[in-house]
Amino acid sequence: MGLSIEGLTVWLGKRTVLDGITAELRPGRVTALLGPNGAGKSSLLRAMLALIAVESGRVLLDGCDVTALDPRTRARWLGYLPQSAELAWNIPARSLVELGRAPHRSPFAGLDETDRAAIERAMALTDTVRFADRLTHELSGGERARVLLARVLAGEPDWLLADEPLASLDPAHQLDMLGRLHGFAAEGRGVVVVLHDLSHAARIADDVLLLSEGRLVAFGPAADVLEPERLEQVYGVGFERVGDVLVPTPPRNGEGDRAR
Numbered sequence: 001m002g003l004s005i006e007g008l009t010v011w012l013g014k015r016t017v018l019d020g021i022t023a024e025l026r027p028g029r030v031t032a033l034l035g036p037n038g039a040g041k042s043s044l045l046r047a048m049l050a051l052i053a054v055e056s057g058r059v060l061l062d063g064c065d066v067t068a069l070d071p072r073t074r075a076r077w078l079g080y081l082p083q084s085a086e087l088a089w090n091i092p093a094r095s096l097v098e099l100g101r102a103p104h105r106s107p108f109a110g111l112d113e114t115d116r117a118a119i120e121r122a123m124a125l126t127d128t129v130r131f132a133d134r135l136t137h138e139l140s141g142g143e144r145a146r147v148l149l150a151r152v153l154a155g156e157p158d159w160l161l162a163d164e165p166l167a168s169l170d171p172a173h174q175l176d177m178l179g180r181l182h183g184f185a186a187e188g189r190g191v192v193v194v195l196h197d198l199s200h201a202a203r204i205a206d207d208v209l210l211l212s213e214g215r216l217v218a219f220g221p222a223a224d225v226l227e228p229e230r231l232e233q234v235y236g237v238g239f240e241r242v243g244d245v246l247v248p249t250p251p252r253n254g255e256g257d258r259a260r
């Protein structure tokens, strides 16, 4: 199930936050969404989920405009892991994960065997079984982030759109999360993930979509896009490769202004 972004322009307030973005995202691959703060990464994810209105252009999922899909179908096809791990509901972690099955069943139906198997699998994958009975407000930020991932995985979406999923995780769980995202794509599903750490992107991404000020700077295989000179132009700091890791270095001219 391919995900095509065609000439997407989004205005928020009076600002153009996305300006004519076009990219053909492929399932079975991890696409990292990169760019400085305010580049439009979250807005692009939200537009792909039909959570914000677009001014022009469209997003096609398996050839269907996402805005024309009924919400349950959209939720079955597109799983969303938002940036904030804040939760309104203080319910046991397992109950939260169970909510991930909602798009698969009618509102008042109980969980069936398929639902229970998907929930157990998602909780095992995210290492959340051991706090399944604890209330979500009593979990640490990282534990809550993993429960939220479990909720999305329980829905078995065709695409997973994750906004900075590593933000509150310790290094072990960051690597684990990267492995999960990679494994999800290896099953033939699609992954779009917003990342700030370019080393993580270099490690996990098959493709990179690089944004700056709402415009597409580059889209293509990670090895081609993650080019130190291009990154320096976009981020305003230098990058050098240390082994397979991209390490930021201070701006060469010492001024820190972005070359635009």
Ligand SMILES: Nc1ncnc2c1ncn2[C@@H]1O[C@H](COP(=O)(O)OP(=O)(O)OP(=O)(O)O)[C@@H](O)[C@H]1O
Pocket: 012, 013, 014, 015, 017, 035, 036, 037, 038, 039, 040, 041, 042, 043, 044
């Ligand atoms: N509701 C809104 N109304 C007006 N402008 C907004 C709104 N939400 C976001 N913006 C602006 O849109 C631009 C893109 O924001 P967005 O959150 O998509 O960027 P981002 O690349 O995800 O940033 P970050 O890395 O800081 O999370 C920013 O300039 C932001 O200030």
